[in-house]
Ligand SMILES: COc1cccc(N2C=Cc3cc(S(N)(=O)=O)sc3S2(=O)=O)c1
């Protein structure tokens with residue numbers, strides 16, 4: 001495809017030249033303003049059925065490091081919340097900043113986090129392939145999880161260790177048996193809005209579900225860098241409609257919190 005990056009002459013401010021949808025009206029990331037989020041009582045909790053997920057490999061595509069999953073059936077799906085049917089887990093990847101600087105894409109009241117994890121799912125009920133879903137308005141659902149620096153994350157090292165195998169662009173290595181459920185925070189409170197891919201091709205095909213609670217990773221884990229271009233897209237305004245999910249009833253024991 002067309003080249004793009006995060007530099008002065010290939011970065012977010014010129015993406016619109018090759019990807020005109022960059023000037024669209026549902027572009028991501030956004031700055032989330034919790035006070036402006038309207039609570040939608042019709043929104044139920046999100047449900048993550050990842051117990052039979054099959055991770056395949058980890059690769060560095062030059063923009064991010066991606067862990068891919070077998071999405072030939074509904075073995076690992078996200079459902080509930082704003083979604084009308086289950087969406088299949090395809091891959092997850094991170095957005096890191098440069099050394100120690102904050103690389104999250106979404107911000108909350110202007111504040112960015114050390115990093116942001118995106119779990120990308122596609123609507124296999126309505127679309128025949130990921131590629132087709134990736135350009136449909138209800139084709140993708142991306143679960144966004146903020147990472148902040150704090151204690152060492154006991155499971156993230158399995159990923160950071162594997163990254164040293166894919167330090168250079170276009171390298172791929174086996175990565176089996178990883179269940180991303182271990183990367184979830186204890187609460188599934190969320191904000192949701194209709195947005196886009198945050199990097200080219202910038203398709204306006206994403207129902208964003210951003211968890212309010214960040215997970216903690218150590219300074220060392222957050223500072224790892226690989227040759228994927230580190231950077232972030234400029235924030236595009238704010239979503240005209242963002243709704244927050246119901247308070248997680250795990251306190252009342254009604255919704256069992258995910259097994260970390
Ligand atoms: C067939 O492979 C394809 C086809 C079409 C699109 C893509 N993608 C490109 C960018 C991109 C950005 C994402 S983010 N940061 O918003 O979560 S998710 C994503 S992608 O869907 O993997 C891959």
Ligand SMILES: [Zn+2]
Nearest residue numbers: 093095118198
């Ligand atoms: Zn992403």
